[in-house]
Amino acid sequence: MTTTPDPGAAGDDRRLHPWSWLFVLIGSVRQFLVPLLVLVIFGGRREDGVQLAVAGVAVAVLALLAVWRYFTYRYRIEGDSLFIRSGLLERSLRQVPFSRIHNVELRQTLLHRLFGVAEVTLESAGGSKPEAQMRVLRMGEALALERLIRHRGHAAGDATAQAPEEDAQTLLALPTAEIVRLGLVSNRGMIVVGAALALASQVMQDNLFRRAFDFVRGEASGYVASFDCGGPSLALAAIALVLLALALLRVFSVLLALVRYHGFRLQAHGRRLTVERGLLARVRSSVSRRRIQAWTLRESVLHRLFRRRSLAIDTAGAQLQGGEGGQSREPPELAPIATPAACDALLQDLLADAAWPPRDWQPLHPRAWLRLWLGDLVVAALLAAALCWHFGAWGLLGLLWLPWGGWLALRHARFAGWHVDARLVAVREGWWSRHWRFAEIDKLQALQLRQSPLDRRFGMASVWLDTAGAGAASPPLRVRHLPEAQARMLYVDLGREIARRRLRW
Template identity: 55%
Template sequence: MTTEPPPLPDATRAPDGPPAGVSAEDADHRLHPMSWLFVLVQQVKSFIIPLLVVLVAGRRGDNMYELWGLVGVGALVLVSLWQYFTYRYGVLGDALVIRSGLLERSLRVIPFARIHNVALQQNLLHRVFGVAEVRLESAGGQKPEAEMRVLKLDKALALEALVRRRAHAGDAPADGAVRDEAEPLLYLPTGEVVRLGLISNRGMVVVAASVAALFQFGGGDIVEDYAEQGVRQAVGWAGDHSYGTSEYAIGAIALLLVLLALVRLLSVVLALLQFHGFTLTGHGRRLTVERGLLGRWRTSASRRRIQAWTLTETVLHRLFRRRSLDVDIAVSQHAQQQRALRELAPVATPAACDDLVDRLLPHAAWTGLDWQPLPKAVWWRIFLPGALVTGAITALLYLRFGAPGLWLLLWLPWSAFKARKHARCMAFALGDELVAVREGWWSRHWRFAEIDKLQALRLGRSPLDRWLGSTTLFLDTAGANALGPPLRIRFLPDTQARALYDRLAESLSRRPLRW
């Protein structure tokens, strides 16, 4: 890694404001000379629909529309060049200074302590020119503190290293020395990335989203026509060969298997594009992830920003003897949309995941937690909602189709079996530094967080809970993924839930709040 550009002379900080003496001349570093091209590409993406309308209208015989289209593109080029010539950045003391604009000038002073995540992104065009887009993100902002399109790659890496060394003074070791050596934590070879593609459902998500988009924008009729035509040809070909019921069934199963194989192949391709060369490294108290095949994506964040952890193990994970480790980080909403440093281990062996947690949380004693199971009688609480839904659907099918609709009741024994297995796997653990919850059987997960990171404690009781004397303890953390499993302990006896609540509340009251 190269060193950072020479910093500007230090300045003293005013007690309640930016560094004293900051002026427009304090930012003297420019963007890359080709940055205007990348700004232009981004702007064209934003105005692509109006430009297409202008070009299509011009092809209908009015040359004036084509001329206006060229004028629009020329205006975007001028705006991109203007941004390049008026954008400056530099380092002053413990802050980053950014100046932009000429007629309407803007001067931003961003303290290093405010920067919680540094993201470097390279698409294929970035890699051709040896540049990168840099985003500096804070914890609570609606958008990044700064976006630099684009910097030369070595300058981008130098800026990331500078932020890593100078942000969060509290991350420094007790001796005050700044250590920037890279500590390798996890690397995924190509074989592991292929396993990740086979385990994940990324291909199915893309297919479902594509089909939904086709129907949304009027392409559903085309899909239906092609599907109907294909079915007719297949049925006609099968009829010419005098196929019976068994041949039809075998053909349908074979077609289904081929489609599933293609979807899994798509998942593997997507995993390779996204996670090829996945590398997790530690730099002191900061973590850095780098990944990607055609485009490279690199982001770093302080370990202190990690709010909660999730270990996931689906059926396919167990088939390949793997797990996934994700984290919730308190970053800006924009960074959450970009999934900033979510996957610490997209796929790894259970031992590797446990070792990673122990290395990052050395005082939590993750592998030595005392797990306390819930009463096995709670299985019917898990079974009840599904049973009610199944009963309601069965009643509707019986009214519509008669006795054949009752076949759906055969689902109830399997549902009860799963509920019993789920109840046996449910457990929680409370240590001196960590609180953890385990749930699931068919697909299971472990959700845990440091006690210091808990933002709120809440006891919840439904009418059924009041009748049965049970309570759910909710443990809220910052940066939680709305689509992920919640951190909660369900179906606890009321006295036990309140005792846990009081213990956690007392522990939080005695500890200083850490950020």
């Protein structure tokens, strides 16, 4: 993606791209694609073609609405605001000040790239949907609008002069080898396959889905039965098939990672960060550093195998970036995969005066491991009961989960910790899969002191902290299982700091 001059004279009403109605139609059809397919394929066999007629009428209505939207949608730039006039029957005029725009995202599918256009999404901290979703603009106009917002977004703390596009500083770039590692450590392939199977079970008729499942199972059983070998050989063959399936899923995950993260580049344009990625569909998103509310470092077992971590952020408008409908999505990623040293260096640069990583992590309550293990006691009891119901006394082997769970709880409690200084509040949790979660104290909005009955029995308490923009995919920011007196002191001290400081978001 390259830059172009400013999008034209201020104050003039402008339309979207002349082919905008086509992309709106495609988006609408995509939303109703599954119901339309179900209607056409499984609506029953009729020689008069009623299903096709109904589907055709539905597509025609969607096309009419898309064309109507194109002719009723206008936008103009006036001063430091974007004005959008839209509406089919009920007209609206929306003013979006540039200083209130937290995130700017430019998205190009393969079809967008063929037409030389992009979809622009502008998001602020509040609301249940994006402030503006412009489908579509010419690529030059989209880039010029993004640059205009970057230069004129004079929110408090963002009034510094912006670096020119050509002086952008590259903070992180992922070569192909790193993206392959990302595919190997991710479970995206398994998630996609599982979602496809779930969709097939819902869309396909029950008997058809069952017949397909029985056919695959029968073929596999016949293939195994064709071998004239003993039990150990059959067990080895089954293990080999499982390993082959897992290997194929990893290959699929690598392919998905290459498509999603090809050409990943994180750049700094003055006070704004820009991420660009994608092989077929190109995505370019921009966010002000000031709008970052919280940070999350993740490290799974496979991450540790490759000596890598990932870094994601929460922004005040992140919960709106799910696509159409404003559904939730994964937190924005500044570093999908990088070495621990690279992640720490990136954080040190972006957090400016804050010291990262902290040196003095505070431990949890001495009996925190026992508190964590109690959950495994319940899991082991339920597992043993279910196994005994089906296999008799052999089900007691499910109690072997207890020593494993106790060992994990002990390792978790030893690794977990918390840190608070004049700038940051940070926690680290996990052991099998680890994460570090932290935020600037100026970004905290509320805090709670929480105690369950078990916490009171053990003399513990936890402090939960709230920031803007945290979604379901982000772990909560919480300092858990502290000695009660220490938790209350932390609660009072942080409450005093939050009340004294001005919220920056």
